[in-house]
Amino acid sequence: MDTIIRPVTTRAKRGPYRQHSDAFKRAAVARTLVPGASVSLIARELKINTNQLFSWRKRFVTETGDEVKAPSQLLAVTVVDTPPVAAALASGSSGVIVLSVGQAQLRLEGQVDAATLTLLLTRLLP
The missing domain is CATH 1.10.10 (Arc Repressor Mutant, subunit A)
Structure with missing residues:
Protein backbone atom coordinates (compact mmCIF):
# COMPACT_ATOMS: atom_id res chain seq x y z
CA MET A 1 0.00 0.00 0.00
CA ASP A 2 1.47 3.31 -1.11
CA THR A 3 0.89 6.56 0.65
CA ILE A 4 1.01 9.78 -1.28
CA ILE A 5 2.19 12.65 0.82
CA ARG A 6 1.31 16.10 -0.37
CA PRO A 7 2.26 19.29 1.34
CA VAL A 8 -0.60 20.99 3.12
CA THR A 9 -1.32 24.32 1.52
CA THR A 10 -3.13 27.12 3.22
CA ARG A 11 -4.76 30.11 1.68
CA ALA A 12 -2.73 33.21 1.35
CA LYS A 13 -3.55 35.63 4.11
CA ARG A 14 -5.74 38.50 3.19
CA GLY A 15 -4.13 41.87 3.39
CA PRO A 16 -4.96 44.21 6.22
CA TYR A 17 -8.33 45.88 6.22
CA ARG A 18 -8.28 49.40 4.92
CA GLN A 19 -9.14 52.01 7.50
CA HIS A 20 -10.77 55.15 6.12
CA SER A 21 -10.99 58.32 8.13
CA GLY A 65 -30.67 64.20 10.60
CA ASP A 66 -30.61 65.04 6.91
CA GLU A 67 -32.64 63.01 4.47
CA VAL A 68 -31.29 61.50 1.30
CA LYS A 69 -33.88 62.29 -1.33
CA ALA A 70 -33.81 61.20 -4.89
CA PRO A 71 -34.24 64.13 -7.20
CA SER A 72 -37.84 64.38 -8.24
CA GLN A 73 -39.51 66.36 -10.90
CA LEU A 74 -43.00 66.66 -12.24
CA LEU A 75 -43.79 65.49 -15.73
CA ALA A 76 -46.39 67.04 -17.98
CA VAL A 77 -49.28 64.68 -18.73
CA THR A 78 -51.87 65.11 -21.43
CA VAL A 79 -55.04 63.02 -21.27
CA VAL A 80 -56.44 62.17 -24.69
CA ASP A 81 -59.82 60.57 -25.26
CA THR A 82 -58.87 58.98 -28.59
CA PRO A 83 -56.56 55.98 -28.77
CA PRO A 84 -53.01 56.75 -29.94
CA VAL A 85 -53.49 54.80 -33.19
CA ALA A 86 -56.48 56.88 -34.19
CA ALA A 87 -54.61 60.08 -33.30
CA ALA A 88 -51.68 59.03 -35.50
CA LEU A 89 -54.00 58.28 -38.38
CA ALA A 90 -55.81 61.59 -37.96
CA SER A 91 -52.53 63.52 -37.95
CA GLY A 92 -52.11 62.89 -41.67
CA SER A 93 -49.76 59.94 -41.64
CA SER A 94 -50.19 57.77 -44.68
CA GLY A 95 -48.97 54.34 -45.64
CA VAL A 96 -50.01 50.97 -46.95
CA ILE A 97 -51.42 48.09 -44.91
CA VAL A 98 -51.63 44.67 -46.56
CA LEU A 99 -53.39 41.92 -44.62
CA SER A 100 -53.56 38.39 -46.01
CA VAL A 101 -55.85 35.85 -44.36
CA GLY A 102 -56.10 32.56 -46.22
CA GLN A 103 -56.98 33.46 -49.81
CA ALA A 104 -58.41 36.86 -48.89
CA GLN A 105 -56.20 39.91 -49.11
CA LEU A 106 -56.98 43.37 -47.79
CA ARG A 107 -54.95 46.39 -48.94
CA LEU A 108 -55.49 49.77 -47.31
CA GLU A 109 -53.73 52.87 -48.59
CA GLY A 110 -53.57 56.41 -47.23
CA GLN A 111 -55.51 57.53 -44.20
CA VAL A 112 -57.77 54.89 -42.69
CA ASP A 113 -60.56 55.50 -40.22
CA ALA A 114 -59.81 53.62 -36.98
CA ALA A 115 -63.42 52.48 -36.55
CA THR A 116 -63.54 51.06 -40.08
CA LEU A 117 -60.21 49.29 -39.62
CA THR A 118 -61.40 47.79 -36.34
CA LEU A 119 -64.58 46.56 -37.98
CA LEU A 120 -62.69 44.98 -40.90
CA LEU A 121 -60.18 43.26 -38.63
CA THR A 122 -62.87 41.82 -36.37
CA ARG A 123 -64.66 40.39 -39.43
CA LEU A 124 -61.53 38.98 -41.11
CA LEU A 125 -59.62 37.63 -38.14
CA PRO A 126 -61.04 34.67 -36.22
Whole structure:
Protein backbone atom coordinates (compact mmCIF):
# COMPACT_ATOMS: atom_id res chain seq x y z
CA MET A 1 0.00 0.00 0.00
CA ASP A 2 1.47 3.31 -1.11
CA THR A 3 0.89 6.56 0.65
CA ILE A 4 1.01 9.78 -1.28
CA ILE A 5 2.19 12.65 0.82
CA ARG A 6 1.31 16.10 -0.37
CA PRO A 7 2.26 19.29 1.34
CA VAL A 8 -0.60 20.99 3.12
CA THR A 9 -1.32 24.32 1.52
CA THR A 10 -3.13 27.12 3.22
CA ARG A 11 -4.76 30.11 1.68
CA ALA A 12 -2.73 33.21 1.35
CA LYS A 13 -3.55 35.63 4.11
CA ARG A 14 -5.74 38.50 3.19
CA GLY A 15 -4.13 41.87 3.39
CA PRO A 16 -4.96 44.21 6.22
CA TYR A 17 -8.33 45.88 6.22
CA ARG A 18 -8.28 49.40 4.92
CA GLN A 19 -9.14 52.01 7.50
CA HIS A 20 -10.77 55.15 6.12
CA SER A 21 -10.99 58.32 8.13
CA ASP A 22 -14.33 59.91 8.94
CA ALA A 23 -13.33 62.88 6.78
CA PHE A 24 -12.83 60.55 3.78
CA LYS A 25 -16.17 58.85 4.43
CA ARG A 26 -18.02 62.16 4.78
CA ALA A 27 -16.43 63.48 1.58
CA ALA A 28 -17.47 60.31 -0.29
CA VAL A 29 -21.02 60.60 1.06
CA ALA A 30 -21.15 64.29 0.09
CA ARG A 31 -20.22 63.37 -3.49
CA THR A 32 -23.17 60.95 -3.64
CA LEU A 33 -25.65 63.58 -2.49
CA VAL A 34 -25.10 65.75 -5.57
CA PRO A 35 -28.13 65.54 -7.90
CA GLY A 36 -27.49 63.09 -10.73
CA ALA A 37 -24.52 61.43 -8.99
CA SER A 38 -24.15 57.66 -9.34
CA VAL A 39 -23.19 55.93 -6.10
CA SER A 40 -21.74 52.93 -7.92
CA LEU A 41 -19.53 55.09 -10.14
CA ILE A 42 -18.25 57.08 -7.18
CA ALA A 43 -17.54 53.85 -5.29
CA ARG A 44 -15.54 52.53 -8.26
CA GLU A 45 -13.53 55.75 -8.45
CA LEU A 46 -12.72 55.50 -4.75
CA LYS A 47 -12.01 51.74 -5.03
CA ILE A 48 -14.53 50.80 -2.37
CA ASN A 49 -17.55 48.52 -2.40
CA THR A 50 -20.85 50.16 -3.36
CA ASN A 51 -22.59 48.58 -0.37
CA GLN A 52 -19.95 50.12 1.91
CA LEU A 53 -20.67 53.56 0.49
CA PHE A 54 -24.41 53.06 0.95
CA SER A 55 -23.85 52.08 4.60
CA TRP A 56 -21.76 55.22 5.12
CA ARG A 57 -24.57 57.26 3.59
CA LYS A 58 -27.08 55.72 5.97
CA ARG A 59 -24.79 56.28 8.96
CA PHE A 60 -23.83 59.87 8.29
CA VAL A 61 -27.24 60.98 7.09
CA THR A 62 -28.97 59.60 10.20
CA GLU A 63 -26.34 61.23 12.44
CA THR A 64 -26.91 64.66 10.92
CA GLY A 65 -30.67 64.20 10.60
CA ASP A 66 -30.61 65.04 6.91
CA GLU A 67 -32.64 63.01 4.47
CA VAL A 68 -31.29 61.50 1.30
CA LYS A 69 -33.88 62.29 -1.33
CA ALA A 70 -33.81 61.20 -4.89
CA PRO A 71 -34.24 64.13 -7.20
CA SER A 72 -37.84 64.38 -8.24
CA GLN A 73 -39.51 66.36 -10.90
CA LEU A 74 -43.00 66.66 -12.24
CA LEU A 75 -43.79 65.49 -15.73
CA ALA A 76 -46.39 67.04 -17.98
CA VAL A 77 -49.28 64.68 -18.73
CA THR A 78 -51.87 65.11 -21.43
CA VAL A 79 -55.04 63.02 -21.27
CA VAL A 80 -56.44 62.17 -24.69
CA ASP A 81 -59.82 60.57 -25.26
CA THR A 82 -58.87 58.98 -28.59
CA PRO A 83 -56.56 55.98 -28.77
CA PRO A 84 -53.01 56.75 -29.94
CA VAL A 85 -53.49 54.80 -33.19
CA ALA A 86 -56.48 56.88 -34.19
CA ALA A 87 -54.61 60.08 -33.30
CA ALA A 88 -51.68 59.03 -35.50
CA LEU A 89 -54.00 58.28 -38.38
CA ALA A 90 -55.81 61.59 -37.96
CA SER A 91 -52.53 63.52 -37.95
CA GLY A 92 -52.11 62.89 -41.67
CA SER A 93 -49.76 59.94 -41.64
CA SER A 94 -50.19 57.77 -44.68
CA GLY A 95 -48.97 54.34 -45.64
CA VAL A 96 -50.01 50.97 -46.95
CA ILE A 97 -51.42 48.09 -44.91
CA VAL A 98 -51.63 44.67 -46.56
CA LEU A 99 -53.39 41.92 -44.62
CA SER A 100 -53.56 38.39 -46.01
CA VAL A 101 -55.85 35.85 -44.36
CA GLY A 102 -56.10 32.56 -46.22
CA GLN A 103 -56.98 33.46 -49.81
CA ALA A 104 -58.41 36.86 -48.89
CA GLN A 105 -56.20 39.91 -49.11
CA LEU A 106 -56.98 43.37 -47.79
CA ARG A 107 -54.95 46.39 -48.94
CA LEU A 108 -55.49 49.77 -47.31
CA GLU A 109 -53.73 52.87 -48.59
CA GLY A 110 -53.57 56.41 -47.23
CA GLN A 111 -55.51 57.53 -44.20
CA VAL A 112 -57.77 54.89 -42.69
CA ASP A 113 -60.56 55.50 -40.22
CA ALA A 114 -59.81 53.62 -36.98
CA ALA A 115 -63.42 52.48 -36.55
CA THR A 116 -63.54 51.06 -40.08
CA LEU A 117 -60.21 49.29 -39.62
CA THR A 118 -61.40 47.79 -36.34
CA LEU A 119 -64.58 46.56 -37.98
CA LEU A 120 -62.69 44.98 -40.90
CA LEU A 121 -60.18 43.26 -38.63
CA THR A 122 -62.87 41.82 -36.37
CA ARG A 123 -64.66 40.39 -39.43
CA LEU A 124 -61.53 38.98 -41.11
CA LEU A 125 -59.62 37.63 -38.14
CA PRO A 126 -61.04 34.67 -36.22
